[in-house]
Amino acid sequence: MSITEEIIDIPAEHIRNVFGEFDHYIKNIERALNVTIIARGGSLKIIGEAAKTKRAVNVLNQLIQLSVNGEVITDQNVNYTLALSMEDKQEKVTELYDELICHTIGGRPIKPKTHGQKNYIRNIREKMIVFGVGPAGTGKTYLAMAMAITAFRNNEVNRIILTRPAIEAGEKLGFLPGDLQSKIDPYLRPLYDALYEIMGAESFQKNMEKGLIEVAPLAYMRGRTLDNSFIVLDEAQNTTPAQMKMFLTRIGFGSKVIVTGDLSQKDLPTGQQSGLDVALKVLGGINDIGICMLSSQDVVRHPLVQKIVKAYDDYEAKQKHLSKDGLKKDEAAGARTKRSSVRRKISERGHK
Helix, strand or coil, X not given: CCEEEEEEECCHHHHHHHHCHHHHHHHHHHHHHCXXXXXXXXXXXXXXXXXXXXXXXXXXHHHHHHHHCCXXXXXXXXXXXXXXXXXXXXXXXXXXXXXXXXXXXXCXXXXXXXXXXXXXXXXXXXXXXXXXXXXXXXXHHHHHXXXXXXXXXXXXXXXXXXXXXXXXXXXXXCCCCCCHHHHHHHHHHHHHHHHHHHXXXXXXXXXXXXXXXXXXXXXHHCCCCECCEEEEECCHHHCCXXXXXXXXXXXXXXXXXXXXXXXXXXXXXCCCCCHHHHHHHHHCCCCCEEEEECCHHHCCCCHHHHHHHHHHHHHHHHHXXXXXXXXXXXXXXXXXXXXXXXXXXXXXXXXX
């Protein structure tokens, strides 16, 4: 096992951004790759095994380039760059930040943060219907909202329609007080949150009053034809096949549709098939429909969320494997019982 040293240059003004508070990012890289990183003047010395040192150099060069490009380094940048490096993928984090979607009301730029998200945005731009499927925290809804608001501001569509099935997340809420809007608002709150952050509450309210932005439960889509609209169906894993077919057949001319969902978080009654599952199987071969499957690597919330999603994925995969093994054992036991029964009958005939 040979220990090697690599030295790379880092502009002094970018050291703080790349190192993080209390050298937090550098310590993460050292732990993940089992290397030692020493700052000396305007350079970094990386010490470790050859392969790991090479990965650390690759990660640090990308983070330095991000900082030079004016980006503020975050935990998500560091963790994602590390993940790409460990899997020996050729994609670079620096390729993500040349694609600006829009700015929030506070001036923060909204950009894809992973290559899965970038592919999702590209599909939304190019396709008429896009399915964004993946675990919590992958930006499915938020990026769809950002693209919808951008299209609306650019006069590419006349209105934004946001919808989701009004179904409880595993608990009975009973009769909610208030008028119809008050009853459906709790189900649509995630959509409102994204609209407020990107568009601002005042602009949102004005466009709502004009009917240019509509937020409604999925059941209200029946019987309508939606022309020149940007339509987002959120939480699509909780639709039935009939509801999904009804929704997809509402689309008129000049419209764009984004369907988002997480197949691991279904709130449908036991035994009820998800409309999202069926749609992915039925529509996968149509050219004008894009299907983007996001993974735990695309999670951009707190790093712990990524670990939780990964842990659940591993657990579910293990359970499926155990279930298959159990089924095979049952089938083998059944076959042995059948063979034993046949031998017994033959033996009985012989005695007769």
